[in-house]
Amino acid sequence: MLTLLALVLATAPHDTLRRGLAPYWQQRVAYDIAARLEEPLGVLRGSERIEYVNNSPDTLRSFSLHLHLNAFRPGSRWSDSDSTEGRRRFNDLKDPDYAYNHVSNVRIMGQPVTAIYPLAPDSTIVRFQLPTPLAPGDSMVVETDWDARVSTVARRQGRKGRHYDFAQWYPKVVVYDRYGWEEHALVPAGEFYGEFGNFRVQLDVPKDQVLGATGVPVCGDPGWAAANQTPSRPVQYGVEAYPSIRDQVSGPAAGENGACAFTNFPNPAIPVGYKRVLWYAESVHHFALSMNPEYRYEGGAYKNTLVHVLYRPGDEKTWGDGIAVKRTETALQWLDQLYGPFAWPQLTNLHRIDGGGTEFPMVIMNGSASQGLIVHELGHNYTMGILANNEWREGWLDEGFTSFQTTWFGETTGQKGGYEDNEAGVLDLDLGGWSEPVSLVSDKYSDFVIYNQMIYSKGELFLEQLRYVVGDSVMHEILQTYYQRWQLKHVDGAAFQAVAEDVSQMDLSTLFGQWLHGTPMFDYAVGRVRRQRQGDGWVTHVEVVRKGDGMIPVDVAVIGETDTAVVRTDGMAPRAWVTVPTRSEPRVVLIDPSVRTHDWNMLNNRYRFVLIGKRAPPSANYLDTWFTEKESRDRLERGLMPTIWYNTAGGITVGFRARENYLGMFEQNQLLMSYSLGAPGDDANVQELDFFARVKNPVWLRSPNQSERLEAFRTEGRWGGLLGWERTQQEHLTFGPKWTQGASLRMVNIDNTAFLDPQQYIDVGIAELMTTLGVKTRSGKWQLGGRLNLGGGLVFDRDGLASVQPNLDQFYFRGEIEGTARRQLAKKLTFAGRLYGGVAAGAHTAAKQRQIYLGSSDPFEQLYNPFLRSEGALLVIDDVPYQAPGGGGVRAADFRISGPAIIAANVELERTMLLRQKSKLFSRVSVAAFGDAAQGIGGPAQPTTGAALGFVADAGLGVRASHRIGKTSFLTRFDFPIYLSEPEFSRNDFARNQAFDFRWLFSVQAAF
């Protein structure tokens, strides 16, 4: 029997199968809501009658309601999830600032029932046992009283003064679908899901309130006419959209106050000073509401849809004067041509308290009137409102779609970079290993940021990939068919896929499967290539190699002498041969010429018919100004830069640097060649050709959050190399501790001591293995950092290990530990502190270049810097007191002083004097008071004076300024350590006599 069934299933066309096995159904609800706003309490008190029709094939035994406003109070899952992720909003709110929605006196089928809170202590879901089971096809009535308040901290809802954004304000029926009751706590990741129904809503509000809501006002005055800013365009209420409602309403017409009443409806007296407004809406799954006595009104229309705009005082130039109305009409027009006619009679666009924007059926609540935001939120009226997806289960179906259609709109209005910027952002997340499937139940994402990135940005990119695969006109047809087939129904990814496959006549299962349910990496490469003459023209056979697990149709272009031909292959096979005919002789083969496959490595996508460099990665050279390194999506960028510096032995040294990168993270290779012109007449005169070469993060070693480098150099009397590896680990992209682990093997030999300051180097070679462990984290208001370096080395001279200098061990141990803490004490006041301990010793002592330095970084750390590394270089001459921070951090001390072990503490108190975030050259200027203290431990110290290194402290004042040039941020720091306990150690040779003296130094790095 089973085998037979399997056989039948296997031969059935898959669409029939899908539809045949799961016939679509949705529940039906009708709400009667009566509510009164109590000011100044800001509480909405109401009663509600819900008629519920069970269209499901199941017998129901319980019934559930959303109480969304209970999310915005202490102890809710929303608040806790905020707190965990470092956003404190609702957990700190006290009465009367937090939001709530209580139900009382609940009756189902006429009988009182008890509330159950299945997600307690969260109370955003309330459940009731039915007095008797509800059979398929049967209906029931649910009645409840309730009160509701919105919070003073706005999040989609909120209140400020007499402005209330009652976004989700009434007990709302939970959807029952083929998964059962969709009882989800309202948390930051995840939005709404509702049953379609009709709403009759009676609102009693103070007379001066101006209202915006889902539906149309059918009796009473929403306040629009009095607030209308364009009297030449009288207010249209749109009652005629619902002819059936006329018989259910008594009282004056819309726009006029009076004794309004629905038939069969609670009808208490209207309080003094209040007005009553009746609203009606059909086939919506939510009823949103906002009110503010200061709202200004402007109206418009697109086709049969009225546009109501409500803005606030001060918005005259940004929303008023028809701007928001026009933009809302433009958005309606765009969506109308994309999907089809709007399903409802009106669209209200209002200026809410919160920033950003949120969509509700017929209402968008926006923080600004930007065209992009309006297209996005209004777009949700299609993809969410009319095509109603389950926003918990498949958030991409509304956010991905509306982001996609907003970018497409931008494209048609000439905006550049929509696709490119989004694709690059998603690629960063993919390469960093952060991506999670686009179609994941929203609260299963690891955090709110990843949820957003996946359902908005990567969801958008998926739809862009579909558009690339099927083409623009088929994409358009898919959207229209999707809308026709599924409007005013609940949709899911499978429904959309079926439409896309029907319309395109393509099997899209791999595309949907990989993009929505996996995190594939795409990488296509040119394999073997052959070309041959054929008739009048040429054919080129190209082997397309799929190196990633991701599969997507890929274009292969052959660029001939005078023509170009493109052939698309399905991209499925690991290796596939493609034949491309051209009229002229082929020159270049290019895979994915339009850069649309999300191919992370475009460096292997080109082949050239040349003698040398057939497979050289596509690259471009630019003049590197040091501050801004270029990066490109589809080629290696190579920055070329002439260099010049000076030191005593080499004199003026000229050179040339080339640095490369791909995507800003791979192939960060560097080659620097330099030639010292020498210092004629000086003993130290050296003319030599030097080089520094680095290979870093090659594409073939790609591994998320790892970095590898290999270096070789011959630089100013030293030669050697480095092999290094580093890995960063972080559980969450934007919060939580960030760990770094690393290891390096380094060798530095000396072949010419003329360049070296004997007080920094002795003439031995060093091979050192170092491991690093680092962490950065936040704890409350503290920013904390820690670092541990542990390793050791071998010392040798030109005759080998055995013959090193007396008093110098062949082996040394080197360890450093550092902790930093920083916190804001007041708005402009920051405290920063550092503790440090370092030891470098064998049985006797370590070579001078590996000792622990009192006030500066050590000689190996300075090796990369031509202004620091050699004697007489620009930043080490005595008249230019530069501090390269590191070691014990006693900044007033001479940079040459070192010892076998040092412990130190540094503190800074910094006050911001000037903050200009938009300014690049001086974005911040601050003054600081600082103090440094260090204690040398054990063994002979090797300071300039020959004195032993004991306790050394300094203190003084400083000035800092933050700058940004191109992509580079840095600061300049001037410190004036007027006190130095051991003045003979002073970096300034003019201040070596007394503890209190004028001293100064500068740096382009923070002290720590």
Ligand SMILES: [Zn+2]
């Ligand atoms: Zn959205």
